[in-house]
Amino acid sequence: MAVHLHLHLHPFIILSSTLLILIFCSQTESYTSSHITLPSIRTRSPPVSISVxxxxxxxxxxxxxxESIQSAIDACSSAGGGRVVFPPGKYLTATVFLKSGVVLEVQRNATVFGGTRLEDYPAEQSRWYVVLAEDAEDVGITGGGEINGQGLEFVVRFDERKNVMVSWNRTGACSGDECRPRLIGFIRSRNVRVWDIHLNEPAYWCLHLVQCDNTYIHDMSIYGDFNTPNNDGIDIDDSNNTVITRCNINTGDDAICPKTYDGPLYNLTASDSWIRTKSSAIKLGSASWFEFKGLLFDNITIVDSHRGLGLQIRDGGNVSDITFSNINITTRYYDPSWWGRAEPIYVTTCPRDNTSKTGSISNLLFVNITATSENGVFLSGSKRGGLSNLKFLNVDLNYKRWTSYDDGLVDYRPGCQGLVNHSSAGFIMEHIEGLEVENVNMRWLGDRVRKWNNPLDFRPSSVDNISLVNFHSNSYGQ
Structure with missing residues (x-):
């Protein structure tokens, strides 16, 4: 193992022979990514405007x-495209199908409610959405109003830890416990735009992109009940050339979640947004059969979340060229039933089970990151898959405990090793080749975190080629 250290270490730092844990604090520095190309969204003047x-x-x-809403959409499409307008009011609907050239304009003081009956949705579970566009071009949603999935109507039993939800699998319609409708879906569509709209209370995932190209999501909000599982904010599956900017996402499950089920995911930019979640604010995976490449996350505020920045690669796909810049993170413990242990940064690759391949993660850059968290950073490759070439530049990490949940656990879920007992530390590392740390500060605030075993904790046999420059660590009792 080659380790090159240029450190200013606090005297209490111990390099353990078990695992590695670091924590960082930073000076501000501007950063511009050169590997992201913003997609161009084709605009057009709507030739018609039709009121529902x-x-x-x-x-x-x-x-x-x-029927009335679908009739208006069909008429707009037949006329060459334009806007379908929802004036102020409340509109209850089963699935409606958005067609090429049509933008839904849900005006202020108008709310579209999704139905809560199984018969409100198509026979195929893959098409369970309140609004669905399939194989469409030049489509969108706007208007300043609201689309509401009535997610709380799907709660069988309210629980402060995690609500128990309706599962339509009892009817034979699908299998598993996630048989609930999503809110908005764009499938195999091009030139998608969603802006100036409030998406609230999804029963399952909220905004879902599947094999889409050239999508622009901006100036909109998502709200989901904090105790509802699987109510992700924005899921991006196998989609390329996506921009998300100036969004407010407050939800119970993953906020921005790229996945690769059936193809690669390239060129995603998410910026200038605010996130609160009981799961991961940004998470790649866990569905990860194909490549992720060329992603930028910039100028994002993450508050009161169970995890901050996460990579959860489980299915053999490779990840490379990802930048996280100018991000402020606050994480805290919630109930152990939710994946995560309050890590501000969480990067893992391991096989989901003994039939899965292990993907690689390489060329990750974390620059200008500030975090206050109850737990440390966790970086873990695996014996069968590599984690390499990570760089942390200008990072400021503060550790402070303020909840009473137990610590001392490492969370590999889903799959892999599950929850594993391990002494708390600032930065855990294993199975890594190539780590560069520059201008990093770590602060331990309060007596509870001061009792952690090691700020830096690693297995020497599994970590190689580490460079630490201007690394500082301090402890402050309270």
Missing amino acids: ADHGTTGDGVHYDT
């Missing part, structure tokens, strides 16, 4: 308006 009221909607939120 003219097609017979009641707008009372009690009677279903599905």
Whole structure:
């Protein structure tokens, strides 16, 4: 193992023979990524504007308006495209299908409610959305109003730890415990734009992109109940050329979640946003069968989240050229039933089970990161898959405990080793080739975190080629 140290270490730092844990603090420095190309969204002047009221909607939120809404969409599409307008009111609907050239304009003081009955959705579970666009071009949603999935109507038993939800698998419609409808879906679509809209209370995932190209999501908000599982904010599956900016996401499960099920994911930029979640604010995976490459996350504020920045690679896909810059993170412990242990940064690759391949993670850059958290950073490759070429530049990490949940556990879930007992530390590392740390500060605040075993904790046999420059660590009792 080659370790090159240029350190200013606090006297209490111990290099353990077990694992490695670091913690960083930074000076501010501007950073510009050169490997991200923003997609261009084709704009057009809408030739028509059609009100759903003219097609017979009641707008009372009690009677279903599905047929009237779909009639307005079909008429707009037949006329060459334009806007379908929802004037102020309440619109209850089963699944409606968005068509090429059509933008839904849900005006302020208008709310579209998704139905809560199984018969409100198509026979195929893969098409369970309140609004769904398939194989469409030049489509979007805007208007300043709200689309609401009535997620709380799917709660069988309210629980402060994690709500128990309706599962339609009892009808034979699908299998598993995640048989609930998503809110908005764009599948195999191009030139998608979602802006100036409030997406609230999804029963399952909120905004879902599947094999899409050239998507622009901006100036919009997502809200989901904090105790509802699987109500992800934005899931991006196998989609390329995506921009997410100026968004507010407050939800119970992963906020921004790129996945690769059936193809690679390239060129994603997420910036200038605010996130609060009971799971991971940003998480790659865990669905990860294909490549992730060329992603930038910049100028993001993460508050009161169970995890901050996460890579959860489990299925053999490779990850490279990812930048996290200018990010402020606050993490805390929630219930152990949720994946995560309050890590501000969490990077793992390991096989999901004994039938899975192990993917690699390489060329990650963390620059201008500030975090206050109850637990340390966790970086873990595996014996069968590599974690290499990580760089931390200008990072400021503060450790402070303020909840009463137990620590001393490392969370590999899903799969892998599950929850593993391990002494708490600032930065745990294993199975890594190539780590560069520059201008990093670590602060331990309060007597509880001062009792942690090691700021830096690593297995020497599994970590190679480490360079630490201007690394500082201090402890402050309270």
